[in-house]
Structures are given as structure tokens and as C-alpha cells.
Amino acid sequence: MTNTLPPWVNYVLLPAINLLVAFIVSGLVVVAVGENPFKAAWLMIDGAFGSGRGIGFTLFYATNFIFTGLSVAVAIHCGLFNIGSEGQALIGGLGVALACLWLGAYVPWWLVLPVAIVMGAGFGAAWGFLPGYLQAVRGSHVVITTIMFNFIAASLMNWLLVDWLRPAGQMGPETAVFADGGWLPKLTGLLNLFGADIRNTPLNLSFFVALICCLLVWVLIWRTRFGYSIRTMGLSPSAAKYAGIRPARTVIIAMMISGGLAGLMSLNPVMGDLHRLTLDIVQGAGFVGIAVALMGRNHPVGIVLAAILFGMLYQGGAELAFDMPTITRDMIVVIQGLVILFAGALEHMFRPQLTRFFLAMHRRGVSPEAEGAA
Amino acid sequence: MADTAAKPSAPPAIRLSGISKSFGSVRANRDIDLTVRKASIHGIVGENGAGKSTLMSILYGFYQADSGTIEVGGDKVSIPHSQAAIDLGIGMVHQHFMLVHNFTVLENIMLGAEGAALLSGGIARARAELKQIEKDYQLEVDPDALIEDLPVGLQQRVEILKALYRGADILILDEPTGVLTPAEADHLFRILQRLREEGKTVILITHKLREIMAVTDMVSVMRQGQIVDTVPTAQTSVEAIAEKMVGRRVLLRVDKKPSKPGPVKLSVRDLTVVDSRNVPMVKNVGLDIRAGEIVGIAGVAGNGQSHLIETIAGIRQPTLGSVELNGEKLDYKTLDPASLRDEGLAHVPEDRHHMGLVLPFEENENAILGYHNNPAFGNGPFLSISAIRDHARERIEQYDIRPPDCRLKTANFSGGNQQKIVLAREMERDPDVLLIGQPTRGVDVGAIEFIHRRIVEMRDAGKAILLVSVELDEIRALSDRILVMFDGKIVGERGAEATEGELGLLMAGIAQSDSEVHAVPDPAMVDIAPGQAPAETQIPGERP
Numbered sequence: 001m002t003n004t005l006p007p008w009v010n011y012v013l014l015p016a017i018n019l020l021v022a023f024i025v026s027g028l029v030v031v032a033v034g035e036n037p038f039k040a041a042w043l044m045i046d047g048a049f050g051s052g053r054g055i056g057f058t059l060f061y062a063t064n065f066i067f068t069g070l071s072v073a074v075a076i077h078c079g080l081f082n083i084g085s086e087g088q089a090l091i092g093g094l095g096v097a098l099a100c101l102w103l104g105a106y107v108p109w110w111l112v113l114p115v116a117i118v119m120g121a122g123f124g125a126a127w128g129f130l131p132g133y134l135q136a137v138r139g140s141h142v143v144i145t146t147i148m149f150n151f152i153a154a155s156l157m158n159w160l161l162v163d164w165l166r167p168a169g170q171m172g173p174e175t176a177v178f179a180d181g182g183w184l185p186k187l188t189g190l191l192n193l194f195g196a197d198i199r200n201t202p203l204n205l206s207f208f209v210a211l212i213c214c215l216l217v218w219v220l221i222w223r224t225r226f227g228y229s230i231r232t233m234g235l236s237p238s239a240a241k242y243a244g245i246r247p248a249r250t251v252i253i254a255m256m257i258s259g260g261l262a263g264l265m266s267l268n269p270v271m272g273d274l275h276r277l278t279l280d281i282v283q284g285a286g287f288v289g290i291a292v293a294l295m296g297r298n299h300p301v302g303i304v305l306a307a308i309l310f311g312m313l314y315q316g317g318a319e320l321a322f323d324m325p326t327i328t329r330d331m332i333v334v335i336q337g338l339v340i341l342f343a344g345a346l347e348h349m350f351r352p353q354l355t356r357f358f359l360a361m362h363r364r365g366v367s368p369e370a371e372g373a374a
Numbered sequence: 375m376a377d378t379a380a381k382p383s384a385p386p387a388i389r390l391s392g393i394s395k396s397f398g399s400v401r402a403n404r405d406i407d408l409t410v411r412k413a414s415i416h417g418i419v420g421e422n423g424a425g426k427s428t429l430m431s432i433l434y435g436f437y438q439a440d441s442g443t444i445e446v447g448g449d450k451v452s453i454p455h456s457q458a459a460i461d462l463g464i465g466m467v468h469q470h471f472m473l474v475h476n477f478t479v480l481e482n483i484m485l486g487a488e489g490a491a492l493l494s495g496g497i498a499r500a501r502a503e504l505k506q507i508e509k510d511y512q513l514e515v516d517p518d519a520l521i522e523d524l525p526v527g528l529q530q531r532v533e534i535l536k537a538l539y540r541g542a543d544i545l546i547l548d549e550p551t552g553v554l555t556p557a558e559a560d561h562l563f564r565i566l567q568r569l570r571e572e573g574k575t576v577i578l579i580t581h582k583l584r585e586i587m588a589v590t591d592m593v594s595v596m597r598q599g600q601i602v603d604t605v606p607t608a609q610t611s612v613e614a615i616a617e618k619m620v621g622r623r624v625l626l627r628v629d630k631k632p633s634k635p636g637p638v639k640l641s642v643r644d645l646t647v648v649d650s651r652n653v654p655m656v657k658n659v660g661l662d663i664r665a666g667e668i669v670g671i672a673g674v675a676g677n678g679q680s681h682l683i684e685t686i687a688g689i690r691q692p693t694l695g696s697v698e699l700n701g702e703k704l705d706y707k708t709l710d711p712a713s714l715r716d717e718g719l720a721h722v723p724e725d726r727h728h729m730g731l732v733l734p735f736e737e738n739e740n741a742i743l744g745y746h747n748n749p750a751f752g753n754g755p756f757l758s759i760s761a762i763r764d765h766a767r768e769r770i771e772q773y774d775i776r777p778p779d780c781r782l783k784t785a786n787f788s789g790g791n792q793q794k795i796v797l798a799r800e801m802e803r804d805p806d807v808l809l810i811g812q813p814t815r816g817v818d819v820g821a822i823e824f825i826h827r828r829i830v831e832m833r834d835a836g837k838a839i840l841l842v843s844v845e846l847d848e849i850r851a852l853s854d855r856i857l858v859m860f861d862g863k864i865v866g867e868r869g870a871e872a873t874e875g876e877l878g879l880l881m882a883g884i885a886q887s888d889s890e891v892h893a894v895p896d897p898a899m900v901d902i903a904p905g906q907a908p909a910e911t912q913i914p915g916e917r918p
Contacts, residue, residue, distance in 0.1 A: 223759070225755055236733070238729050239729050241689055245712070
């Protein structure tokens, strides 16, 4: 008796309708401040995709969101709501930065990168381990602990950057710029092959690391024994116990994988763009990851699409705020909020109507010989 | 069996004409015509998935029929939501009670019908009204008792009072006796007869044919979304109804040869188990199960059987006592359900929805639940999807699981087929000891026959089987020995020939047990567990 919408409705039409409604409501907001919503929409889309530079920035942001979206999704598959990707990414940045500072002057980037990946993921995983352990063994709710760990991470990084990692004579709380080995190659040349000029954008090799992570997460969740344990745990803890799946171990490891993916996000800004560690490398991507995972239905393909959408909102939004002075940066946040609201929180709003509509369609089309099937 | 009270000329309480309802390609109800006379008890029986619940949900406004008309009291009506049904005088008592556990009886009855923004006036009015209803129908319940302190039998009474308080003239009861002792069930039937005498109409949905025979005036049999027959109960028999339900003659008795018990496979000594609140649920239980025998544990749900079987299976930790499997003492500190499976202990859990299956999983994924680390299903850390699906298809074939689609979401299988998925998984691993809880709960007659036959086959293959069931018929049909559990203790052992009455009294803790004699209170008011913390043992929704 459960509803059985065809997959294309579930995964394409429904999100599209939600998105459309979000944009209509956003348009009303734009009208309210006295601007032309169509012009605003065009500025946004053109800003995000209209030029090589726009595409570069859009995909740069999307890279962050893919990592954090995967991070949130892995935890959700285990029934955990990890809202600590923000802090895990920040601590992961520390690992990446240490690898780059340590090795960057001696070896080329392609030797630094594996170390940076291991350290970034490892530091993030360690930051995910603690809430995971507290949840699994002490019963402290992971939502509470992860959000507190975000604050702890921020304070810790502040202390480290101000008192330990800041080079002598520098004012800002940030590390020295890495030597050449700590610089990931930009993707300039590659996209230029397709005729898009993305010079002067921060898009870098991390984008491919993110795509590889999508594949690995898919394999982990749907093709490994441990992924099976994670999903069982997430869907039915009592069935997991019956099956002999150790709940504490599963929860802790899932949180470490989640934290590790968040930690990897820092490759993108730290090693790929800024080439030093600062306090604001994450810029809310951990929280956007929640919306990305929600909208992408916790599936890597959906997450990539949703991440690109949010990359577009970031980049296009920035262009819009620049070209239409009446639309401030905060207004862009409102629009992003509306997308999260309709595509994420209210994602089921139109489901009953759609289900009814498709059932009616289906009934009309039911063939007489199919009637025997009960 | 009461004779027909209503005059033929009076308009029927309910007349359904041509009701059809589809869910996607599944036609849950097909062109149903049903007339329920005023002041009668009308039984609706059918296998799981026959469409009983859908039909009643249409009547109660949960679903809209695709076509057809509903008449209530001779007037054509539409029932777009359950409030409309209530306004038409239709009340429903759900299988799983919809009560707020930490509210009093009175508060639960008022819930949703408070009458005003402020409670004070409403409470006094409700109390007076409730008293009147209780008196009219002899349905005494203390209005100030907390629901969580009441035994299930009384909780059900509160549900009935709730419906009557809302002015129900037509009462739908969905599987009402699932959680009741035989004595409680009999008391419920007396209540239903009393309601009929007062002019109420009762629709009883059940899969227990005994109840249909005991209490209904008319019975409608549903099969595959259609009503295949409606007859006066007096003019039919259990066998005839059962045959109509499945469309062929079924074996209600299990054909089995006498058991040939071998060596002891499972031995439990002085086992004590406490629950999360430190209340002892299993007290000093000892039992032996030999190869080639089925030992049944009879008892009303909540008297420790679940804790016993889950402890042996490694899901709960024992507090005291020991368990030996194949002569070796099990150390539950280091063993978990997965390693116990490797030792040859299989477990069909009582609650397939919460334990035995992950409902959102595809069928093939559930077919390896608990065995997902088995080398047969992949290499190293990876799972082999083709191996898993081939395995699932094989089981589907062997156990005739329908529909035969291993990619279908498990939630979309009927109860009987879901149970077959679990049984196939646990039985085909060739265990030495098989723990089976409620093998046929919510399972249709056709599947029951199949499942019973498989269990006997396992026995004949030399397996030691511990069977827990609240269905006395099932215990008696399958077991070679019967142990009765009451209040965490084994209060008696009987042979397979024990009568239902004898076991029923033991189950209620009021008959002479092997060691002690209780005073015999009024069976109707003994709601299962006299004295012993009823709130603890009888919360129906309690999950471990």
C-alpha cells in the first residue's frame, strides 16, 4: 500500500517542481525589493554558467559541497545526523596544511597530495570519531555533540593559528603560504580544451578527488559488507542487533568515514586555492552539505547534481549581488534558504498531489489483462 | 450464536455497492458488495492481503474508493476523512491501540472531543457521560486509572468506550483478540453481544475462524480483493470458511509422525533475565530440547517468552544462569547473534518488522540479513550482488515467495510472504537448533499450512526446535512437548494432547501449576497477570 511513483518522478520531476516553487517565491522577494525577477534570474544563471570564469567558480564551490554532501549522506545512511561536517572540514584543513607545510618544500605536489589526503581525511575522521564514540558508547546525541564540536574546532583552530602556526611577523591568523609542492594544479588547461576560459578561477584537481570519492562512497554503501551493516543500522537498529551487527562499532566507523569525507573538503580551499590555512576555509559548506545530501537523496549522483545547483547559487548569487546593488548579499542568503526550504525541508510537500495524479493516470491506462495481477 | 435480530425491512446499517480500490497495479478491492444488518455482528475473514483492511479503511475514511457507493443507515454518503466517519456514527478499534499511555482513561476518551478550550467543564461532563455508557454496556473501567497501569484487555475496553463516547453506532474491530488470553477474548465476545443487544452494529475483522464461529451472526469471506461469500454463520463451518478463504481445502491439523528425540541440543539452566528497568522478565527458567523434537512455549504475550528466546539468541544478556548448545556452554559475554549463527543456532524472531527484516530493503538484501559476512556472498569486504540475487531467487523458488521478484521492496510483500523470507533465510542454513517466535503471526491460512509443514520437516531432519507462539492452536498442533510460561516462570509442562482449557488456565496463572495453587478469581477480570507489575508486562507496544 505504499506509494509507488515511477523513479523519474521521484528523482527528477519532484525535485524540479520544488526548485521551481523555490525560484517563484524567490522571484516574489526580488519583486518586493523593486527589481525585475527575470532579469535577476538571468543575471544569476549567466553569472554561474555564462562564462568560463563563472563555470570555474561554480564548480569550485560545488567541489566543497560534494565532499560535505557525501559526509552528511554517509552518516544519514547509518541513521546519524552529522551536522559537524563544518568542524570536521576545518580540522581536516589542519591535516592538509601540515602535510603541505611539512613536505611542500621538498617534493612535488603529486607526492604531497596522497599525504595531504591521508592527513586531511585522518584529522576529519578523528574529529568525527569523538562524537561517534560518545553516541555509541555514552549515548550522547550526535546532533548535540557534533554542533558543539564545530565550536570547539573553531576555537582550537583559532588558538593554533594565532599562537602556533602563524609565522613571525604576520598579522592575520593564518599559516605561511605553502611552498610549490603544496599547490594543487588548477584545471585551467583541461576546461580550456572545451573552449571555456576558466583562467583566474580557483577550480583545481580536488574536483576530481571529489568525483572519485562519489564513486568510493557508492561502492562502500551499496557494494560492501560494511555498507550493508551501515544501511541496516540506519534503517532498523533492532534488526541490526538481531543480525549480529555491532552497533557501537558501526556507528563509530560511520562517523569516522563521514568526518574523513568532510576533512577531505579542505583540500579544495587549502591546497587548491589559498595555499595556506586560514580560519574561514569552510565558509558554511558543512551546513550546505546537509541540504545537498537531503536534496540529492543521499545518493552520490544526486549529491553531485545538488552540489552543482548550490555552487550555482553561490557563484550566481555573488554576481547578482554585484550587478544589482539593491539585492544585497543577505538577499542571496534568503534565496539559498528558500531553495533549502522547498527542496530539502518541504521536499514531500507536493508528493501527495503527484501521487494522486499519477495513480489516476495509471488507472486510466491500466490494460484489461493486467487486472489479474493482485 | 445468536439468531438474527433485525427485521428485514429496516435499512441496513451499511451497504457497500461496487467498491473498488487500486494501489498502482494492485487491485486491493474489486467490485465489493457488502450489506451489514443493523444490530448484528458481522465477521469479515480473509487471508492477509485479501483486502479486509483496505475495505475497512475506505469505510473509515482513510482511503477513498475509486468507484462504488457507500450507504449508511439507508442514506448514500461520502466519507472523505475519519472525522466524517465518526460523524456518521462509525467507530474503529484498531489492532494496535491508539492510546496515550501516560494519560488516564478519562483523558484518553476525551482526547479529540474535549468540547472546549478549557478542560474543566468538559471533564465533569465527560465523566458523567462515560459513567452512563459504562453502565449501559457493562464496560466498567476506572476512569482515573492510567492507561499504562491497565492490562491489555482493559486497554481494549477503553478503545471501545472511546468509540462509543463519540456516538458510534457501528463499531469496526480490527483483529481484536491478538493480544488477549482465551478468557479475555471470551469476555470481549460477551461485550460485543451486549452491544448488539443495545442495537449497535459490530464488524469484526479477524483471521481466527474460531472467533467467527463463536460470536458472529453473518460472515463474509474475502479473497484476492473480492468478497467470495457472505453466509449466516450458523449455516457454515470452520472448514468451509477456510476453504473459501484460500480457494482450496486446507490442512488445519498438522500431519506429523511421533517424534524421535535424539541427544539434547539446547540446554537452559536457571536462566534469569532482567529488562532495561531491572525488572526480572525471565525467572529461573530451565529447559532441554533434544534433536528431532519441537518444544512449544505457550503463554500470553509479555510473560517472558520473548526475553527468553532473545536471550538464547544472543540479543539480550542473561543475568544469571547458563545455556549449553551442543553440549558446550555459551559465553554470552563474547558471543553475539552472528557468531551464534556460526555455532548452528538460527532464530526466527517474533517481530519480523522490527527484527527479522529491514522493510525498506530489497528482498534479496533481507535474504542475507545476519549472514552478510558469509563468504558465499562476496569477496573480502565486497558483496557480490549477483551471488546475493541468485541466492534470493533460489529461496523464492523453494519457499514459493510471491511475487517472485527479489528486487521488490520487502515492505511491499504481504505478511505471509515476509515471514517466508525470514523462514527461508533461517531454515536453509541447516542449523542444529532453531528458535522460532510467532511463526504465523499475521500470516494467511495458506502460508500457515506451508510454514507448519516446513517446521515439522525441520524436526524430522533432526533439528531441535524451540517454538514460541501466542496461538494455542499452533502450539498444540506442532509441539511434541508444551511448556507454559507465566510471569517469567515455566508453570507447567504438558504433552501435545493437552486441552486448550487446561493450557489456557495455566497461561492465565490461575490453574493449578506444577508447584503452587492460586485462588481462582473471576476469569473475566483477571487480566493476565495478577499481582505482578502488569504495567511492565503488558504494554503492547513495548519493544526490547
